[in-house]
Amino acid sequence: MELQDHVEAFAAAGVRVVAVSPEPVEVIARFTERYGVTFPVLSDAGSAVINKYGILNTEVPEDHRLYGMPFPGAYLVDAGGRITQKHFNTNYRVRESAEMVIRGDLGEWYDAEGYPSATGGSVVSASLGSRELKPFSRIDLLVRIDLPDGQHAYGEPVPEGLVATSVTVTGPEELRAEAPVMPSTRPLFVEGVGEELQVFDGDIHIRVPLSYRNAEAPDGGATVPIGIEVRYQACDELVCFLPVEERLTLDAPLGGHLRPERD
Amino acid sequence: MTTSQAGSRPFATGPEMGEALPGFTLPDQHGNQVDIHEARNGGRAFVVFVRGTSW
Known part of the structure; x- marks a missing residue:
């Protein structure tokens, strides 16, 4: 199970991984032993919990051997037991979901070997939330603005004369970028402006969900060029620096989508 | 509990x-x-709900 690859990263972030399968204990035990699965895989044979959650896949007829399986998906639960993230969709893939949680929701940032990335100067960088772009799957692009200590950048709205932080993604026609997910801001009273503005501090992580709607890369190549334009203006307690506009290109390898997944 | 629309199919x-x-x-x-x-x-x-481990 692909989750095993991420157990250490989850553990480092203080997150316990638990899977629930509709199969009997014996079937799960054979599988976990064979693939060296170390986290608990719980058996919901009879689908009582799946039914309680209301996620029984009702498209499977009652007399079918696969009846009882859930619509697959995942919940991230905080220390108080509340759901802070949900990943459910028709093309749910546990690997992408785990990577999105580790790299986005948990605020962890690891530049794992083999993850495509691009750097512009010492402050701005971007990396793909997976080893490759998969046709018709949702993958995160992570853009990082790592400001020197004591500096901040601005969130919307900004008064005239200041530039708000923004990320714009461009690429071939088949590349679709959703609205960037910005981290939360804090209010800061700025003397020079005479009003309270919303600011990002320090190391700013911005997530842009991407999907690529073609099985082929453009021009018969093996990679999809992703253009990333980052704008921000850094200020510290005393001065504001000139607005910065960085342009990066990340060449994302295009993976196959017909390969069977073992989840 | 909600369902979201994926195409025309409801998805819980x-x-x-x-x-x-x-x-x-x-x-x-381990039983x-x-x-x-x-x-926790x-x-x-x-917490991940999977369709099954073996296929």
Whole structure:
């Protein structure tokens, strides 16, 4: 199970991984032993919990051997037991979901070997939330603005004369970028402006969900060029620096989508 | 509980963000009964519902 690859990263972030399968204990035990699965895989044979959650896949007829399986998906639960993230969709893939949680929701940032990335100067960088772009799957692009200590950048709205932080993604026609997910801001009273503005501090992580709607890369190549334009203006307690506009290109390898997944 | 529309098919996604994860106790691969909230041990958890392990 692909989750095993991420157990250490989850553990480092203080997150316990638990899977629930509709199969009997014996079937799960054979599988976990064979693939060296170390986290608990719980058996919901009879689908009582799946039914309680209301996620029984009702498209499977009652007399079918696969009846009882859930619509697959995942919940991230905080220390108080509340759901802070949900990943459910028709093309749910546990690997992408785990990577999105580790790299986005948990605020962890690891530049794992083999993850495509691009750097512009010492402050701005971007990396793909997976080893490759998969046709018709949702993958995160992570853009990082790592400001020197004591500096901040601005969130919307900004008064005239200041530039708000923004990320714009461009690429071939088949590349679709959703609205960037910005981290939360804090209010800061700025003397020079005479009003309270919303600011990002320090190391700013911005997530842009991407999907690529073609099985082929453009021009018969093996990679999809992703253009990333980052704008921000850094200020510290005393001065504001000139607005910065960085342009990066990340060449994302295009993976196959017909390969069977073992989840 | 809600369903989201994926194409024209309704797709159930269970309890909502911000709600408490409904508790349950099920056997793990070793046959031990595991209470999901006890297993968290006061920490965070990533709880994944899979269609099955073996296919």
